[in-house]
Amino acid sequence: MSDFDVAVIGLGAMGSAAVAHLAERGVRVIGFEAAFPAHALGSSHGDTRLIRLGYFEDPAYVPLLHRAYANWRALEAASGADILTVSGILQIGRPESGIVAGTIASCTLHGLSHEVLDAAASAVRFPAVRLEPDEVAVLEPQGGFLRPETAVMAHLRVATGAGAMLRLGEKVTAIEPDDAGVTLVSDHSRVRARKVIVATGPWIADLVPALAGIARPIRQVVAWYTPRDGVSATLGPMLPFLLDEAEGGSFFGVPALGPDGLKVGKHAHFMEPVDPDQSNPPVNEADLAMLDDFVARRIPVAVGQRRAAITCRYTMLPGEDFLLDHLPGEPRIVVASPCSGHGFKFASVVGEILADLAMNGGTSLPIDAFSFAALAGKKG
Numbered sequence: 001m002s003d004f005d006v007a008v009i010g011l012g013a014m015g016s017a018a019v020a021h022l023a024e025r026g027v028r029v030i031g032f033e034a035a036f037p038a039h040a041l042g043s044s045h046g047d048t049r050l051i052r053l054g055y056f057e058d059p060a061y062v063p064l065l066h067r068a069y070a071n072w073r074a075l076e077a078a079s080g081a082d083i084l085t086v087s088g089i090l091q092i093g094r095p096e097s098g099i100v101a102g103t104i105a106s107c108t109l110h111g112l113s114h115e116v117l118d119a120a121a122s123a124v125r126f127p128a129v130r131l132e133p134d135e136v137a138v139l140e141p142q143g144g145f146l147r148p149e150t151a152v153m154a155h156l157r158v159a160t161g162a163g164a165m166l167r168l169g170e171k172v173t174a175i176e177p178d179d180a181g182v183t184l185v186s187d188h189s190r191v192r193a194r195k196v197i198v199a200t201g202p203w204i205a206d207l208v209p210a211l212a213g214i215a216r217p218i219r220q221v222v223a224w225y226t227p228r229d230g231v232s233a234t235l236g237p238m239l240p241f242l243l244d245e246a247e248g249g250s251f252f253g254v255p256a257l258g259p260d261g262l263k264v265g266k267h268a269h270f271m272e273p274v275d276p277d278q279s280n281p282p283v284n285e286a287d288l289a290m291l292d293d294f295v296a297r298r299i300p301v302a303v304g305q306r307r308a309a310i311t312c313r314y315t316m317l318p319g320e321d322f323l324l325d326h327l328p329g330e331p332r333i334v335v336a337s338p339c340s341g342h343g344f345k346f347a348s349v350v351g352e353i354l355a356d357l358a359m360n361g362g363t364s365l366p367i368d369a370f371s372f373a374a375l376a377g378k379k380g
């Protein structure tokens with residue numbers, strides 16, 4: 001007899017969502033977190049995460065995003081927490097750039113409202129972010145941002161409210177499958193469960209050796225700048241944005257939501273591999289020089305106004321895609337690695353998918369592109 005129906009390992013964005021969905025279904029679920037909820041050592045901290053519907057990466061993500069939006073609102077209703085702000089988002093670049101062309105293609109295919117502003121029109125409506133004369137901004141009104149720490153805590157509150165047991169500060173060191181289920185060995189205990197979901201973010205390869213060298217943790221840096229005037233870089237006059245500088249990479253930003261100021265980062269930063277078991281190398285001169293240079297070129301109101309910078313981690317997969325599947329040949333173990341630097345917005349639907357996979361063996365949500373088999377065919 002198992003102690004639990006499902007054990008979830010890792011209570012970051014994805015694991016916290018999974019325990020909430022499972023507990024709400026009345027499943028006997030236990031969650032393990034090696035550190036503490038909403039900590040700053042993994043991938044789910046830093047105050048904000050962008051969300052958008054017209055997905056430039058691939059229009060195939062859009063049905064999942066519709067579900068994610070609905071689930072974020074359901075989580076707000078269940079928890080009373082303020083998690084999702086729909087403010088509009090700007091996706092900026094040359095018309096042929098991946099972000100601009102991809103967003104327009106995705107919006108067109110799925111009938112999503114959007115508006116294309118040339119550089120002059122963007123300067124009038126959203127003056128804080130400077131466009132080159134040959135760039136455009138796609139305004140997608142459904143876009144906005146999430147509050148990641150609040151979201152993780154809300155999922156965990158919903159989970160415990162529905163009967164989930166959480167073990168915090170307890171690291172799982174081994175998963176031992178047998179005919180009747182699995183034994184989870186931690187640094188404090190041994191627990192029996194029928195199924196296990198591994199959602200350990202940058203540490204995924206520790207418990208899923210098949211992903212060693214495939215799921216690659218990299219270092220990410222974001223910084224905050226206090227704008228010189230108190231208006232142009234606040235939400236409304238400025239919108240969250242993605243900005244494609246072609247060979248220069250793509251940057252993201254969030255307007256000033258409080259005294260910390262506006263936030264900027266570069267997607268994948270320097271693609272610098274990190275060992276998740278070592279603390280991240282601290283923010284250095286090269287990190288700051290790159291972000292300061294971007295601000296100098298693009299957000300003049302914040303030049304010289306840097307206030308803070310932190311490190312974080314992406315877990316990159318080939319194709320910058322996700323993995324949501326059973327471990328091949330092992331129906332008791334579900335593996336979740338939906339990051340590649342853009343996974344947070346999906347966490348609310350990923351929790352539902354993981355609960356489906358653990359309890360039903362499959363899901364009606366479209367995840368074929370995120371299987372181990374699909375991963376094998378991707379380059380990265």
Ligand SMILES: Cc1cc2nc3c(=O)[nH]c(=O)nc-3n(C[C@H](O)[C@H](O)[C@H](O)COP(=O)(O)OP(=O)(O)OC[C@H]3O[C@@H](n4cnc5c(N)ncnc54)[C@H](O)[C@@H]3O)c2cc1C
Binds near residue numbers: 014032036172173
């Ligand atoms: C700077 C930055 C900006 C980003 N911007 C966006 C954005 O704008 N929009 C977007 O959608 N996404 C964005 N992302 C990506 C998104 O944040 C990630 O996809 C998401 O947070 C990944 O969550 P996770 O649950 O997989 O990992 P994590 O949140 O890191 O959770 C993994 C958890 O597992 C725990 N753990 C590890 N090993 C064990 C073990 N053996 N036993 C128990 N517990 C264990 C860890 O302590 C950790 O809490 C961004 C990421 C970063 C870093």
